[in-house]
Amino acid sequence: xxxxxxxxxxxxxxxxxxxxxxxxxxxxxxxxxxxxxxxxxxxxxxxxxxxxxxxxxxxxxxxxxxxxxxxxxxxxxxxxxxxxxxxxxxxxxxxxxxxxxxxxxxxxxxxxxxxxxxxxxxxxxxxxxxxxxxxxxxxxxxxxxxxxxxxxxxxxxxxxxxxxxxxxxxxxxxxxxxxxxxxxxxxxxxxxxx
Amino acid sequence: xxxxxxxxxxxxxxxxxxxxxxxxxxxxxxxxxxxxxxxxxxxxxxxxxxxxxxxxxxxxxxxxxxxxxxxxxxxxxxxxxxxxxxxxxxxxxxxxxxxxxxxxxxxxxxxxxxxxxxxxxxxxxxxxxxxxxxxxxxxxxxxxxxxxxxxxxxxxxxxxxxxxxxxxxxxxxxxxxxxxxxxxxxxxxxxxxx
Numbered sequence: 541x542x543x544x545x546x547x548x549x550x551x552x553x554x555x556x557x558x559x560x561x562x563x564x565x566x567x568x569x570x571x572x573x574x575x576x577x578x579x580x581x582x583x584x585x586x587x588x589x590x591x592x593x594x595x596x597x598x599x600x601x602x603x604x605x606x607x608x609x610x611x612x613x614x615x616x617x618x619x620x621x622x623x624x625x626x627x628x629x630x631x632x633x634x635x636x637x638x639x640x641x642x643x644x645x646x647x648x649x650x651x652x653x654x655x656x657x658x659x660x661x662x663x664x665x666x667x668x669x670x671x672x673x674x675x676x677x678x679x680x681x682x683x684x685x686x687x688x689x690x691x692x693x694x695x696x697x698x699x700x701x702x703x704x705x706x707x708x709x710x711x712x713x714x715x716x717x718x719x720x721x722x723x724x725x726x727x728x729x730x731x732x733x734x
Numbered sequence: 735x736x737x738x739x740x741x742x743x744x745x746x747x748x749x750x751x752x753x754x755x756x757x758x759x760x761x762x763x764x765x766x767x768x769x770x771x772x773x774x775x776x777x778x779x780x781x782x783x784x785x786x787x788x789x790x791x792x793x794x795x796x797x798x799x800x801x802x803x804x805x806x807x808x809x810x811x812x813x814x815x816x817x818x819x820x821x822x823x824x825x826x827x828x829x830x831x832x833x834x835x836x837x838x839x840x841x842x843x844x845x846x847x848x849x850x851x852x853x854x855x856x857x858x859x860x861x862x863x864x865x866x867x868x869x870x871x872x873x874x875x876x877x878x879x880x881x882x883x884x885x886x887x888x889x890x891x892x893x894x895x896x897x898x899x900x901x902x903x904x905x906x907x908x909x910x911x912x913x914x915x916x917x918x919x920x921x922x923x924x925x926x927x928x
Contacts, residue, residue, distance in 0.1 A: 545751055552745040553888075560739075609747070691889040694748075695864070 543594040544577040546702065548602075549694055550609045555715045569619075569710035571673060571692045572605035574598055581629040581701040588637035595638035595705075600646035602707040607650065612711050615652035618724065619686040619710045622647075623661045623673040627698035635662035638705055647707065648678075655732035656681040668695045673708040679729045684721025685713035738793050739772035741896065744888055747804050755910040764814075764904040765804045766867065766886045767797040776824035776895035783828065787835045793899070794840030801903040802844060813918065814880045814904035815841050815848070816869040819856040822892035830856035833899050841872075841901060848872040849926035862889050867902045873923050878915025879907035 550573070556566045576598075579590055607614055622643060624635035639660050648654035659674035659681075670693045677683035690708045698704045713724070728734055750762040771793070775783055802809055817837040819830035838852035853868040853875075864887040871877035884902050892898045907918070922928055 546753065547748055547750045549746065549748045551747075552743075554743045555741065556743070557739065557741045609745075695885040 542590070543574070543597055546575045546577070547697070548605065549573045550605050551692055552609045553690070558715045561716060563715040565712070567710070567712040567715045568610055569675070569690055569708060569712070570606040570609040571690055571706055571708040572602040572609065573692055573694060573704055573706040574602060575694065575697040576703050576705065578627060578630045578634060578701050578703045580634055581627065588633065591634055591637035592641045596642035596646060598638070598705050599643035599707070600650060602705065603647045603650040603709065606707055606709040610709065610711055614650045616711055617651045617678060617709045618712055619675045619677050619688065620647065620651065620654070621659045621673040621675040621690070621708045623671045623706045625662070625669050625671050625698055625704040626664045627700045627702045628664065628666060629700040630664065630703060632662060632664055634703060638703065651678060651709070653729070654678045655729055657732060665698070667697060667699065668693055669698070671704065671706055673706050675708055675710060677724065677727070679732070680722065680727040681733050682722045683724050683727065684719060685717035685723060688714050738789055740769055740793070741772070742770040742888070742891065744768040745800060745804055746886065748884070750909045753909050758909055760906070762904065762906050762909045763805050764884050764902065765801050766884055766900055766902045767800050768886055768888060769793060769797060769899045770888065770891040771897050771899060773822060773825045773829055773895050773897045775829055776822065783832060786832045790833065790836035790899070791840065794836040794901070795844065797899070797901045798840045798844040801901060805903060805905055809845050811905050812845055812903050813872060813906050814869045814882060815872050816853045816867045816884070816902045817841070818854055818865045818867040818886070818900040820863050820865050820892050820898040821856070821858045822894045822896045823858065823860055824894040825858065825897065827856060827858055829897060837899065837901055841903070845872060849923055850875045851926060859892070861891055861893060863887055863892070865900060867900055869902055869904055871918060871921070873926070874916065874921040875927050876916045877918050877921065878913060879911035879918060882908055
């Protein structure tokens with residue numbers, strides 16, 4: 541592991557009722573977040589490949605943590621998302637280097653499939669910054685019941701020379717989803733969209 | 735015993751490897767179990783509220799068990815604990831105080847012979863309110879290495895007529911504890927203090 545990890549935090553949310561109505565089965569989502577040292581903090585570095593490799597490692601580690609927290613096998617996951625927050629001595633491009641080139645392949649390997657783009661967000665911020673991780677169905681981005689987002693934050697991260705990297709995985713869509721659109725039983729799963 | 739109306743459960747687990755110093759041989763783990771319940775007293779002044787303490791006992795036990803499980807399943811590895819509550823805006827701080835007995839005794843029951851009072855805090859607040867749950871050693875409140883706190887909160891809770899109930903457990907001292915005072919190895923374990 542080339543990432544220097546200070547801490548890993550996992551969150552699991554389970555919604556069992558909404559507006560007094562039972563959510564049956566309950567909707568469940570998990571996020572695994574690693575706080576790592578930013579090896580490129582404080583200077584401009586042209587070649588970001590070190591961060592790309594870290595992204596690849598964290599893609600597997602955090603996806604494994606998230607499905608373990610949900611207690612499900614990878615193929616049972618329904619939606620996913622990723623996000624990163626760079627501490628103030630880094631640049632937004634550092635988040636991009638972790639999230640985009642290499643992180644997705646191991647995520648999809650752990651989850652079995654994953655034809656859809658992994659929705660993402662990124663920002664630069666201080667300690668306690670809020671990350672809203674976008675969520676979309678892993679095999680068909682247009683599944684409307686699974687458009688969602690999960691908020692995570694860690695009060696003591698990211699420090700100036702750190703990066704927070706988050707992966708969220710669910711086994712369900714929104715609680716009481718009822719705004720129509722493509723449903724998960726209509727997925728063709730060929731192009732990642734429908 | 736009236737059923738407690740649960741909307742949502744959240745579990746957060748932190749695994750802390752270091753904080754700029756030597757990497758811990760055994761990472762410190764801290765976990766928080768949060769449950770969002772409907773506040774049966776929201777919206778009006780109710781004189782007699784004590785019955786809810788009994789009603790919350792099964793929930794307290796469920797949350798305490800989930801923390802032990804999240805921290806590896808062995809009650810002997812639990813060294814610190816704390817509790818707290820966030821009452822939604824249509825309730826009063828006294829409603830949060832109802833959590834002291836069922837929350838605290840649930841953890842002491844699950845942990846077997848924990849002697850120290852369970853440190854606690856509470857407040858009234860809106861959705862997304864953060865609560866710093868204090869943590870102390872389970873057998874001796876004066877153990878300085880175990881004074882700690884874990885920040886918790888849920889983006890969408892508590893709504894006005896809800897209460898967020900929190901229990902926290904940890905597996906050890908602060909990751910780089912070095913400010914002296916009573917050590918865990920010096921606990922007499924008679925009065926819950928030293």
